[in-house]
Amino acid sequence: MSSGRSDLMLGVCAFIGFIGLWSLISQFELVPQRFLPLPWKVVSALYGMLVERNFIEDIWISVARVWSAFLLSVVMAVPIGMWMSNYRIVGTLIEPIVDFIRYLPVPALVPLLIIWFGIGEASKIAVLWMGTFFQLVLLIADDTKRVPREFIEIGYTLGAKPRQITRDIVLKSMLPSMIDNLRITLGWCWTWIIVAEIVAANSGIGHAIWSMRRFVKTPEVMAGILTVGIIGLVTDQAIRLLHRRYFRYL
Amino acid sequence: MDHGTPFLRVAGVTKIFEAEDASHAPIQVIDNVSMDLTAGELAVYLGPSGCGKTTLMRIVGGLETATHGEVFLAGRKVTGPDRQKGMVFQAYTSFPWLTVLENIRFGTKYRTDINGAEKDEIARHYLDLVGLAEFANFYVNRISGGMRQRVAIARTLAAGPDILLMDEPFGALDAQTREFLQYQLLEINRVEKKAVIFVTHDVEEAVFLADRIFMFSARPATIIEEITVGDYISGERTMTTKETEAFFHLRNHVRDLMRDQARATEETLAAALRPEEAGE
Numbered sequence: 001m002s003s004g005r006s007d008l009m010l011g012v013c014a015f016i017g018f019i020g021l022w023s024l025i026s027q028f029e030l031v032p033q034r035f036l037p038l039p040w041k042v043v044s045a046l047y048g049m050l051v052e053r054n055f056i057e058d059i060w061i062s063v064a065r066v067w068s069a070f071l072l073s074v075v076m077a078v079p080i081g082m083w084m085s086n087y088r089i090v091g092t093l094i095e096p097i098v099d100f101i102r103y104l105p106v107p108a109l110v111p112l113l114i115i116w117f118g119i120g121e122a123s124k125i126a127v128l129w130m131g132t133f134f135q136l137v138l139l140i141a142d143d144t145k146r147v148p149r150e151f152i153e154i155g156y157t158l159g160a161k162p163r164q165i166t167r168d169i170v171l172k173s174m175l176p177s178m179i180d181n182l183r184i185t186l187g188w189c190w191t192w193i194i195v196a197e198i199v200a201a202n203s204g205i206g207h208a209i210w211s212m213r214r215f216v217k218t219p220e221v222m223a224g225i226l227t228v229g230i231i232g233l234v235t236d237q238a239i240r241l242l243h244r245r246y247f248r249y250l
Numbered sequence: 251m252d253h254g255t256p257f258l259r260v261a262g263v264t265k266i267f268e269a270e271d272a273s274h275a276p277i278q279v280i281d282n283v284s285m286d287l288t289a290g291e292l293a294v295y296l297g298p299s300g301c302g303k304t305t306l307m308r309i310v311g312g313l314e315t316a317t318h319g320e321v322f323l324a325g326r327k328v329t330g331p332d333r334q335k336g337m338v339f340q341a342y343t344s345f346p347w348l349t350v351l352e353n354i355r356f357g358t359k360y361r362t363d364i365n366g367a368e369k370d371e372i373a374r375h376y377l378d379l380v381g382l383a384e385f386a387n388f389y390v391n392r393i394s395g396g397m398r399q400r401v402a403i404a405r406t407l408a409a410g411p412d413i414l415l416m417d418e419p420f421g422a423l424d425a426q427t428r429e430f431l432q433y434q435l436l437e438i439n440r441v442e443k444k445a446v447i448f449v450t451h452d453v454e455e456a457v458f459l460a461d462r463i464f465m466f467s468a469r470p471a472t473i474i475e476e477i478t479v480g481d482y483i484s485g486e487r488t489m490t491t492k493e494t495e496a497f498f499h500l501r502n503h504v505r506d507l508m509r510d511q512a513r514a515t516e517e518t519l520a521a522a523l524r525p526e527e528a529g530e
Contacts (some may be wrong), residue, residue: 150343152315158409159333159360168359172347249346249389 070127081140297466336411357408
């Protein structure tokens with residue numbers, strides 16, 4: 001589509017403009033280069049980290065933490081969210097607790113989670129899980145509620161059993177909005193993983209950023225941040241692409 | 251028409267909706283309604299909006315339970331929804347994630363009496379019957395509202411129901427499409443010979459479609475008149491039936507009945523509002 005292509009062109013132009021502005025500010029020292037290094041210095045810092053400091057391992061560790069915690073959240077939130085919306089009693093029981101926990105700021109929970117789970121992998125997973133599960137479960141319950149009641153009644157009058165209705169109608173109907181919500185929640189995971197790794201970790205992107213800060217290596221710190229941004233962008237675009245491919249009817 | 255054992259028997263059905271909380275009184279929507287239907291007959295439930303005719307249809311379909319009374323279909327008591335009682339709603343219910351043909355085939359998905367090849371054949375048959383062969387591979391949100399309702403009808407028929415329950419299925423469509431689909435429904439009914447209950451508040455639609463019209467009162471619904479349309483309008487219904495004098499007379503008669511009931515509905519509403527005003 002031509003409008004899609006011109007949208008892409010605009011996006012690219014804006015990005016180039018942003019890099020250009022950054023270069024100018026840094027080149028003419030409107031901000032000291034100690035604080036705002038030139039873009040290419042950030043890129044070469046990233047290259048150096050990858051080659052000399054085994055940064056790729058940190059990346060994999062963070063990616064693995066994010067995905068395992070995220071998948072754990074999803075596996076729990078999808079059925080529980082659907083139950084909450086299908087059975088009023090489940091909703092009534094769970095919703096107040098979920099609402100309470102979901103308003104707790106995740107960073108405030110980090111110290112407690114470290115006391116409970118130590119500084120190993122379990123506490124990272126717990127932080128991410130706390131930060132996503134309680135939001136996701138309500139989003140899923142909402143998606144389920146938005147499935148038209150008539151769709152379900154049609155299912156019954158075509159001879160479907162409740163489990164078949166859930167599988168063939170409810171899930172199919174809510175899938176596009178559910179995938180959108182998962183994509184957004186996955187983004188939050190990246191916020192919480194960096195928080196968790198900065199507070200207590202000896203590996204991962206967050207830890208790398210924090211240790212570079214100690215030596216005021218601004219290009220390396222920015223390279224770490226850039227990495228998170230790139231991973232986020234790539235994942236997001238990949239899911240969007242799949243969304244468009246798979247839900248062509250929308 | 252065979253007037254032996256009725257195909258559908260609604261026996262003394264009453265429906266009372268309990269209020270969500272104790273501060274509201276329960277609402278009686280249907281008051282002791284009985285009616286029979288023979289196989290292949292097209293019955294229209296006609297009545298003012300909100301009178302309870304849809305609720306009665308849903309009770310026949312097993313989607314609601316009667317507070318008192320029973321419904322029997324083909325000799326068996328109705329206890330819940332199943333494939334024997336097909337539904338078509340006013341809202342578009344064709345599934346957006348499926349194409350036209352896939353939607354129609356979905357109607358056969360839970361049938362165990364036929365195999366996969368037969369299911370394909372049935373889906374094709376009903377696709378042709380509703381005249382959507384050209385659109386077989388279109389997703390349903392790429393086609394018009396009238397077409398979506400034809401998909402819904404075909405899907406319901408593909409499930410092989412004993413009776414077709416239609417709740418204002420053409421209510422959201424424009425006048426031309428509506429008229430065309432009414433005509434198409436009569437043709438389908440001639441071919442399929444299925445019993446149909448068609449709910450509407452449109453007098454002209456009722457007179458044009460019905461073998462028998464069940465005229466409902468304002469809430470709580472009772473049947474105030476049962477009209478066998480064949481006694482007034484003879485012969486097959488065609489595109490020109492609506493222009494005949496016989497159609498005109500019957501329509502006027504039914505419209506007068508409707509007006510009385512609509513007035514009664516408004517009076518009930520006004521009476522319900524009055525104590526509130528006095529209380530303030």
